[in-house]
Amino acid sequence: MGTPNNPTPSPTQPVGTAGPHDGVIPAGSGASAGATAGNPGGAAGGQDPRDASMGELFKRLSQDTSQLVKLELQLAKAEMTEKAAPMKAGAGMLGGAALVGLLAAGALTAFLIALLDTFMATWLAALVVTIVYAAIAGFLALKGRDRIQQATPPVPEQTIETVKEDVEWAKTRGTSATR
DSSP states (O other): OOBTTBOOOOTTSOTTOOOGGGTSOOTTSSOOTTOOSSSTTOOTTOOOGGGSOHHHHHHHHHHHHHHHHHHHHHHHHHHHHHHHHHHHHHHHHHHHHHHHHHHHHHHHHHHHHHHHHTTSOHHHHHHHHHHHHHHHHHHHHHHHHHHHHHSOOOOOHHHHHHHHHHHHHHHHHHHHHTO
16 A cells, blocks of 8 residues: 555555555545545544544544454455465366376276286285385375475465554554644
């Protein structure tokens, strides 16, 4: 999202959802119609927020905070959906590859047992092939587990950053409002 020094919203920021750190009241936040960057939360009649009662100020704060949380949740959802889309396509392809690979493994197993049957009993040939497959499966399982543990979890990084910005903004606004 934009900042006071850079008011341009990010490409993933929904239109009309400027955050408090942009100096603009979010669309539909429940703030008065006359709110502007210079007069956040000001009434349409030009009422200065310093003249508003504590009840009105807390009401505005509650509405704006609620709207901000909703927008952050929407951003997190959009970000996670965007990150999950390539995973769905890849998972479908892996499923298809696994099925065809299973068919190939069955054919290979039959071939290996038939080949070893020329040198030993059929049951012994099947046992040898089974042991080799079990060793390969164990090796792949251990390597796969290690790779999964090293993978970065898909977290909504942009949302985390904007929430941190929102907290900092709220801290600075709270400090300046008490002056």
